[in-house]
Amino acid sequence: MKASPRTSRRNRESRRVRSESRAVGMRPGTVTPEVRAAASRLRARWFLAVGVLLVVLAVGAGWAWWSQQGPPVYGFEIVQTYPHDPAAFTQGLVYAGGHLYESTGKYGESTLRRVELETGRVIQSHPLTRDLFGEGITIWGDRIYQLTWREGVAIVYDRETFEESRRFRYPGEGWGLTHDGTHLIMSDGSATLQFRHPETFRVERRLLVHSRGRRVDQLNELQYIRGEIYANIFYRDYIARICPRTGEVTGWIDLRSLWPDRADREAVLNGIAWDAAGERMFVTGKNWPFLFHIRLLGGEAMGRRASGWRGPR
Numbered sequence: 001m002k003a004s005p006r007t008s009r010r011n012r013e014s015r016r017v018r019s020e021s022r023a024v025g026m027r028p029g030t031v032t033p034e035v036r037a038a039a040s041r042l043r044a045r046w047f048l049a050v051g052v053l054l055v056v057l058a059v060g061a062g063w064a065w066w067s068q069q070g071p072p073v074y075g076f077e078i079v080q081t082y083p084h085d086p087a088a089f090t091q092g093l094v095y096a097g098g099h100l101y102e103s104t105g106k107y108g109e110s111t112l113r114r115v116e117l118e119t120g121r122v123i124q125s126h127p128l129t130r131d132l133f134g135e136g137i138t139i140w141g142d143r144i145y146q147l148t149w150r151e152g153v154a155i156v157y158d159r160e161t162f163e164e165s166r167r168f169r170y171p172g173e174g175w176g177l178t179h180d181g182t183h184l185i186m187s188d189g190s191a192t193l194q195f196r197h198p199e200t201f202r203v204e205r206r207l208l209v210h211s212r213g214r215r216v217d218q219l220n221e222l223q224y225i226r227g228e229i230y231a232n233i234f235y236r237d238y239i240a241r242i243c244p245r246t247g248e249v250t251g252w253i254d255l256r257s258l259w260p261d262r263a264d265r266e267a268v269l270n271g272i273a274w275d276a277a278g279e280r281m282f283v284t285g286k287n288w289p290f291l292f293h294i295r296l297l298g299g300e301a302m303g304r305r306a307s308g309w310r311g312p313r
Contacts, residue, residue: 070212071241074253075297083120084284084291088113092137092146092177092221093271095282099123100273100291103137103146110134112146112162117282120291126162128155136177136221138184140198145184147174154201168201176222176231180244185229187222191215193229193247209242211249216240223272225281230272237269239283253296259288 084090091110092103100115110133114124128134133149143165144157154168176187183195183204195205209216209231218234228250229242239253255269266286273282284291 071249072251073298074251076253076255076258076294077297078258078292079280079295080293082117082282082291082293084288085115085120085122086287086289089286090221090271090284090288091135091286093223093273093282093284094137094139095273095275095280096139100282101137101139101144102271103134105134105149105286107131107133110148112137112144112157114162117291124162126157135174136187138177138179140179140184145177145198147177147186149173149175170201176220178222178224178229180224180229185222185224185244187219187231189218189220189234191217191219193219193222193242207242207244207247209240209247209249211240216249221270221272223274225272225274230274232268232270232272234270235265235268239269239272255283255294258283258292258294259285259290 088102089105089109090102091105094101095117098117100117102111102113102115104111104113108130110128112126112128112134113122115121116123128148132151132153135147135149137144137146139145139159142159144159144162146155146157148155150173152170152172152174154170154174155164156166156168157164170186173188174186175189178185179198180195184198184201186194186196188194191209193207193209194203195207196203209219216233218236219240220232220234222232223230224244227244229244230253231240231242233240237254237256237258239255240249241251241253242248243250258269262285264287267288269283269285271282271284271286271291274280275282280293281295282291282293
């Protein structure tokens with residue numbers, strides 16, 4: 001039986017390959033060094049691509065896990081309770097030189113005062129004029145800065161005498177005030193903090209505060225503690241701990257059980273003071289009869305990291 005034309009062509013091609021292989025001194029089926037090197041390079045590229053893909057998947061999974069965890073939520077314990085003037089509509093609070101300095105609000109009732117911590121007794125007071133509503137305060141050296149609410153006026157006082165030395169104007173509202181040793185840090189009820197020059201009150205930087213991609217607004221009274229900005233959230237019994245570089249909320253302090261028996265909705269948590277020498281944190285609120293020295297508890301150590309929780313609504 002004769003071979004088909006297709007079989008004949010395959011036989012002729014096979015003979016040609018064997019002939020060429022003998023001509024170059026190779027046995028049929030032998031792989032050249034060039035082919036071997038090319039195959040090695042191909043395998044290396046394949047393994048590299050697979051490795052990169054695995055790293056990307058691992059990083060993505062890690063980021064997804066972290067983003068679902070949320071910032072840690074801290075509890076507290078009361079170390080000591082002090083009396084506080086229940087008529088004080090607290091808008092700003094600072095501890096310095098063994099005393100509390102407090103700014104109180106409401107038109108016709110606003111004051112700047114020095115208070116004895118242990119007794120709550122007001123030992124020095126300066127009333128604001130009836131057209132000014134007192135807001136946040138901070139102490140910068142021998143000066144006290146006090147904001148006003150809707151009047152756009154910041155007042156600077158001598159720390160010892162409470163004598164007014166100058167005023168600054170600013171647009172919008174004034175809420176909370178603190179400083180980091182370089183800038184005054186001011187809130188206006190929004191999610192943005194303003195970093196102002198202490199000599200000119202000019203805004204030099206703005207910081208948007210956020211928690212897992214969502215803005216955190218209603219930032220109220222402020223205090224700078226150990227490299228972080230602590231902020232009351234208006235109408236919420238939480239304090240946000242804020243990174244001053246990124247604006248990210250690094251933790252929440254849950255104070256809902258601190259003094260829950262409040263009949264007046266306006267008697268909100270508002271007032272954070274820090275005793276750096278004694279490492280004591282004091283908190284109070286508007287028209288609260290108490291001021292509390294508290295110690296933070298928990299966070300990640302207690303497993304109270306809130307999965308998917310972005311903060312108080």
